[in-house]
Amino acid sequence: MIQAVWNRTKSLFKGVQDLAAFSVAMVVASFRRPHYWRDIYEQTYFAGVGSLPVVLVSSFFAGQALALQFARQLRETGSESVLGTMMAIAVVRALGPDLTGMVVAARLASGYTAEIGSMKSTDQIDALTAFGTDPVSKLAAPRLIGIVVMLPILTFIANTVQFLGGAIMAKFVAHVSLSLYWTQIREKMDYGTVLIGTVKPLTFAFVIAFVACWKGFASSGGTRGVGYATTESVVIASVLILIFDFILTRVIFALLHW
Amino acid sequence: MPSSTGSRALYAGGAASRPPDGDVIVFDRVTYDIGGRTILSDVSFKVEAGTTTIVLGPSGIGKSTILRLTLGLIRPKSGDIFVLGRSMVHAAKDERNELRRRIGMVFQNGALFDSLTVGENVGYSLIEHSRMPIDQIEERVRRMLVLVGLDPAIILDSLPNELSIGMQRRTAIARALASNDPAIMLYDEPTTGLDPVSVEMITDIIVRLRQELHVTSVVVTHEIPHALKVGNRFLFLYDRRVVFDGTAEELASTDVPELLKFLEPFKVSLAQAFHSFSEGMRP
Numbered sequence: 099m100i101q102a103v104w105n106r107t108k109s110l111f112k113g114v115q116d117l118a119a120f121s122v123a124m125v126v127a128s129f130r131r132p133h134y135w136r137d138i139y140e141q142t143y144f145a146g147v148g149s150l151p152v153v154l155v156s157s158f159f160a161g162q163a164l165a166l167q168f169a170r171q172l173r174e175t176g177s178e179s180v181l182g183t184m185m186a187i188a189v190v191r192a193l194g195p196d197l198t199g200m201v202v203a204a205r206l207a208s209g210y211t212a213e214i215g216s217m218k219s220t221d222q223i224d225a226l227t228a229f230g231t232d233p234v235s236k237l238a239a240p241r242l243i244g245i246v247v248m249l250p251i252l253t254f255i256a257n258t259v260q261f262l263g264g265a266i267m268a269k270f271v272a273h274v275s276l277s278l279y280w281t282q283i284r285e286k287m288d289y290g291t292v293l294i295g296t297v298k299p300l301t302f303a304f305v306i307a308f309v310a311c312w313k314g315f316a317s318s319g320g321t322r323g324v325g326y327a328t329t330e331s332v333v334i335a336s337v338l339i340l341i342f343d344f345i346l347t348r349v350i351f352a353l354l355h356w
Numbered sequence: 357m358p359s360s361t362g363s364r365a366l367y368a369g370g371a372a373s374r375p376p377d378g379d380v381i382v383f384d385r386v387t388y389d390i391g392g393r394t395i396l397s398d399v400s401f402k403v404e405a406g407t408t409t410i411v412l413g414p415s416g417i418g419k420s421t422i423l424r425l426t427l428g429l430i431r432p433k434s435g436d437i438f439v440l441g442r443s444m445v446h447a448a449k450d451e452r453n454e455l456r457r458r459i460g461m462v463f464q465n466g467a468l469f470d471s472l473t474v475g476e477n478v479g480y481s482l483i484e485h486s487r488m489p490i491d492q493i494e495e496r497v498r499r500m501l502v503l504v505g506l507d508p509a510i511i512l513d514s515l516p517n518e519l520s521i522g523m524q525r526r527t528a529i530a531r532a533l534a535s536n537d538p539a540i541m542l543y544d545e546p547t548t549g550l551d552p553v554s555v556e557m558i559t560d561i562i563v564r565l566r567q568e569l570h571v572t573s574v575v576v577t578h579e580i581p582h583a584l585k586v587g588n589r590f591l592f593l594y595d596r597r598v599v600f601d602g603t604a605e606e607l608a609s610t611d612v613p614e615l616l617k618f619l620e621p622f623k624v625s626l627a628q629a630f631h632s633f634s635e636g637m638r639p
Binding site for chain 1: 424427428429449453454456457459461463464465467468469470480481484485535
């Protein structure tokens with residue numbers, strides 16, 4: 099029993115160490131030549147345009163659900179008029195980045211790990227190396243760049259769509275004037291809120307790319323191994339997103355003396 | 357079969373395309389471990405320029421490991437590996453990649469990039485690592501496909517999974533050849549699982565590459581008939597070591613017990629091969 103726990107702990111630390119080393123290699127590869135522009139373009143397109151439909155749909159309904167909850171609670175105190183302010187804080191600081199991060203993690207982490215893992219299990223990564231191509235530069239760096247560029251943009255779009263969903267609830271459930279709703283949102287876009295709303299998706303992008311590519315490169319055991327790695331990749335990325343969500347909120351609040 | 361001059365023209369030409377002299381691969385007391393298990397122990401051998409060296413041995417003995425060590429895909433626990441006069445073990449990353457570009461590797465399952473077409477696979481190295489205009493790359497890709505007996509008009513835009521196993525293997529050879537004039541070709545079980553016609557074609561390609569382009573080859577196989585047709589030097593791995601290193605004639609008269617036992621089922625093939633040799637069919 100003790101031996102099993104010890105082995106599990108050792109394995110966990112080894113995993114963290116490997117992930118850290120791989121993450122550094124990915125960042126270095128992203129700045130080093132050669133840059134595989136075609137791959138960067140394809141991965142950026144895949145991360146951005148490919149994720150857009152699912153982000154739009156999930157954001158629209160999540161925005162409506164959130165506004166509905168707020169409207170019901172605010173009605174009890176007769177303060178429906180601050181719905182816009184509540185939405186601005188909740189969406190930009192939390193729901194927007196978190197929801198987009200989770201949705202994109204589910205889609206891209208599984209895709210990255212499965213694709214790289216399959217390439218590994220069929221010797222394609224060794225074949226790249228044999229041709230003098232650094233697999234991290236060719237496979238991992240373009241994915242990192244693609245998601246780092248696109249996740250903040252997707253989050254901005256998701257925030258806007260959530261506000262639109264909220265506007266429908268503001269108009270028809272809370273009976274709040276739309277001009278008041280939008281004015282409150284605009285006024286609440288202060289430095290701190292925008293900072294949180296920008297730093298979070300950027301961090302989540304790094305987390306998703308690091309975990310997913312590392313899991314793909316580290317996968318073993320044929321197709322079953324790739325399947326396990328893909329599942330673990332999505333789970334780890336999702337949990338890390340929530341952990342970093344809390345850490346970033348805490349750190350930025352402390353920095354801004356909020 | 358194209359003439360020697362014609363085949364030479366397949367390569368870019370210039371100093372870089374000349375086959376190297378002397379020993380192109382040297383294993384110097386190499387030991388390789390994985391997961392606490394020793395695969396190779398104190399292995400030393402040399403591969404001379406222009407030869408085709410066959411690595412023989414039972415399954416799981418570490419034959420493919422020798423190819424992976426030669427390419428620097430894995431690192432030995434101790435010892436050194438010299439490729440074209442430079443240490444693959446101690447070379448910096450960029451230098452190692454430079455060395456790799458002079459080696460063509462044919463993986464056991466082909467390892468073709470499944471998201472790229474046949475044309476993109478064969479031209480991969482030139483597309484990524486050269487400034488050759490795209491029309492010249494396409495011309496070279498077509499020539500390489502013809503060299504391995506494939507019709508570019510039919511398969512150039514196909515995906516690898518649309519090809520038979522034999523065609524995939526030949527595409528992999530074309531891909532390895534299309535890179536920057538490989539001085540060394542490494543083949544990992546190139547004929548395993550193929551039909552007799554494909555085996556003959558691949559055997560013929562390996563022999564032609566040595567005879568016409570003087571490419572140094574290392575072929576890992578456990579198929580003796582194929583080995584005897586293409587090889588002029590033989591290594592036999594057993595119990596983590598090289599227990600035999602010699603020519604075909606020495607192989608025929610060996611008294612190494614493990615090798616004799618390994619060759620036992622292939623007595624007829626050995627006899628046929630030496631009959632062909634004596635009639636001057638072998639180089």
